[in-house]
Amino acid sequence: MAERCAIVGIGQTHHTARRDDVSIAGLLREAALRALDDAGLDWPDVDAVVIGKAPDMFEGVMMPELYLADALGAVGKPMLRVHTAGSVGGSTAIVAASLIQAGIHERVLTVAFEKQSESNAMWALTVKTPLQAAVVAGAGGYFAPLVRGYMQRSGAPEDTGIRVAVKDRANALKNPYAHIRDPNLTFDAIAGSPMLWDPIRFHETCPSSDGACAMVLTSERAIPRPKLAPAWVHSMAMRSEPTQFAGQEKINPVSGQMCAKEVYSKAGITDPRREIDAAEIYVPFSWFEPMWMENLGFAEVGQGWKMTYEGATALDGDLPVNCSGGVLSSNPIGASGMLRFAEAAMQVRGQAGEHQVDGAKIALGHAYGGGSQFFSMWIVGSARP
Amino acid sequence: MADEAKPVTNIKTPMRLEYRYSAGVATSRFLRGIGQGKILGQRCPSCRKVYVPPRGSCPRCAVPTVEEVELSDEGTITTFAIVRVPSENIDVPLPFASVHVLLDGCDIPFFSVVQECPVDQIRIGMRVQAVWVPKEELTSTLQSIRYFKPTGEPDVPFEKLKEFL
Numbered sequence: 001m002a003e004r005c006a007i008v009g010i011g012q013t014h015h016t017a018r019r020d021d022v023s024i025a026g027l028l029r030e031a032a033l034r035a036l037d038d039a040g041l042d043w044p045d046v047d048a049v050v051i052g053k054a055p056d057m058f059e060g061v062m063m064p065e066l067y068l069a070d071a072l073g074a075v076g077k078p079m080l081r082v083h084t085a086g087s088v089g090g091s092t093a094i095v096a097a098s099l100i101q102a103g104i105h106e107r108v109l110t111v112a113f114e115k116q117s118e119s120n121a122m123w124a125l126t127v128k129t130p131l132q133a134a135v136v137a138g139a140g141g142y143f144a145p146l147v148r149g150y151m152q153r154s155g156a157p158e159d160t161g162i163r164v165a166v167k168d169r170a171n172a173l174k175n176p177y178a179h180i181r182d183p184n185l186t187f188d189a190i191a192g193s194p195m196l197w198d199p200i201r202f203h204e205t206c207p208s209s210d211g212a213c214a215m216v217l218t219s220e221r222a223i224p225r226p227k228l229a230p231a232w233v234h235s236m237a238m239r240s241e242p243t244q245f246a247g248q249e250k251i252n253p254v255s256g257q258m259c260a261k262e263v264y265s266k267a268g269i270t271d272p273r274r275e276i277d278a279a280e281i282y283v284p285f286s287w288f289e290p291m292w293m294e295n296l297g298f299a300e301v302g303q304g305w306k307m308t309y310e311g312a313t314a315l316d317g318d319l320p321v322n323c324s325g326g327v328l329s330s331n332p333i334g335a336s337g338m339l340r341f342a343e344a345a346m347q348v349r350g351q352a353g354e355h356q357v358d359g360a361k362i363a364l365g366h367a368y369g370g371g372s373q374f375f376s377m378w379i380v381g382s383a384r385p
Numbered sequence: 386m387a388d389e390a391k392p393v394t395n396i397k398t399p400m401r402l403e404y405r406y407s408a409g410v411a412t413s414r415f416l417r418g419i420g421q422g423k424i425l426g427q428r429c430p431s432c433r434k435v436y437v438p439p440r441g442s443c444p445r446c447a448v449p450t451v452e453e454v455e456l457s458d459e460g461t462i463t464t465f466a467i468v469r470v471p472s473e474n475i476d477v478p479l480p481f482a483s484v485h486v487l488l489d490g491c492d493i494p495f496f497s498v499v500q501e502c503p504v505d506q507i508r509i510g511m512r513v514q515a516v517w518v519p520k521e522e523l524t525s526t527l528q529s530i531r532y533f534k535p536t537g538e539p540d541v542p543f544e545k546l547k548e549f550l
Contacts, residue, residue, distance in 0.1 A: 131527065
């Protein structure tokens, strides 16, 4: 049987549009030091470092891991980088936790990041390739037609996406680390913001952020004397599929459905909506909340929008989603997935401050990437599995 | 503050990237076809789905695709976005309709733009046709298809397009 994996330290930066005061290394150390401090550990205690970020072109720095080994205390220790597009923050945490579960290491530091201000991710995502006309403007240009397809197929009310954005931005006001903390983002302000990639409005879109997230994971026998009880990894799953193939279900990807089924079944969850107390889901454009509610099995196909509409996904709803403000409120791309995983762990540790769900015991962290082709998920709990 | 005392927070170091694409057998045939004003796809021997552009194999069945299929340059919009945000690599004037076109006889949508139509009239199910560059300007690149334009035929009902989303 695999070793149990505990999350004993969590740290993140104050996400913002530009961090000119620190280098990439400085940004990562900020998150890592907060995670080590939370764990009550120091650099020498760490056995290995696992990092993740989005494609190199997003920052214009080739192989940043080459110069991060010393900054992250990895000299003389194993260090590795994980790469699965936007889902990378989640899969990085999964690789780090696997090293614990496999009994290879006792204490692993994992860090994910993006310093978007150093390059232009939209440029990097709008490459001219020989087999595709350059007509897809950034991630929004890629996902907007899928959102339109969802709207048409489900018959969801047109303001569903606005309601998601209102909720997530209100949640962000309760999260001191969130990038977009603007009390003026009312329903009317969001509805009146310009269409960027119609049907997606400006305020229904994630920001570009500089930020990092870090976690310290340990085996059961290596748990330090923490200030706070650890969160426990109950299950993890990853899935992938090709970017494009005939018959592909692009709105409700089969790989996402399979990943969710596995992560629930490994954690012994049979009724996810009832058994999960909080979920941090990768929602870069507001309409992805109802789409992922269906993909994750919280709602029947075509019914996900009702959860948003009925307030089920609000902080005081029956399945609070993105209590931290989510990707819509902070998007250091490579870190965004790990933030979902870390925020889920914070919920079950009772560490989420003003955006804490009272008594949360089981939480889901979710990330996706590429053309909705990489999925990574974990279930964490306050109880030892 | 004297200049020497000011921190250097940012310097610009522009990058340029150029790459040579090895097209391979299936894609070479597709690109040569485009150079002659034809759209060539390939059918999977196992699931019978027709792919364009063909990549020489079926991503679902993991088998080589050899049977060539000449496709119509007419098709149906399965979904779309109206792009109103500028992007450095795109030279189409804003706003424009970025569309998924399902070419007749094909099983996978093709990404392109629709013009000669106000953007607020673009809709799912609309019938469109490719507008090519003049014959003497055809090259083996996708720039040979300038854009798609409405044909004016009746729309295809959404029921028939659902599975391509």
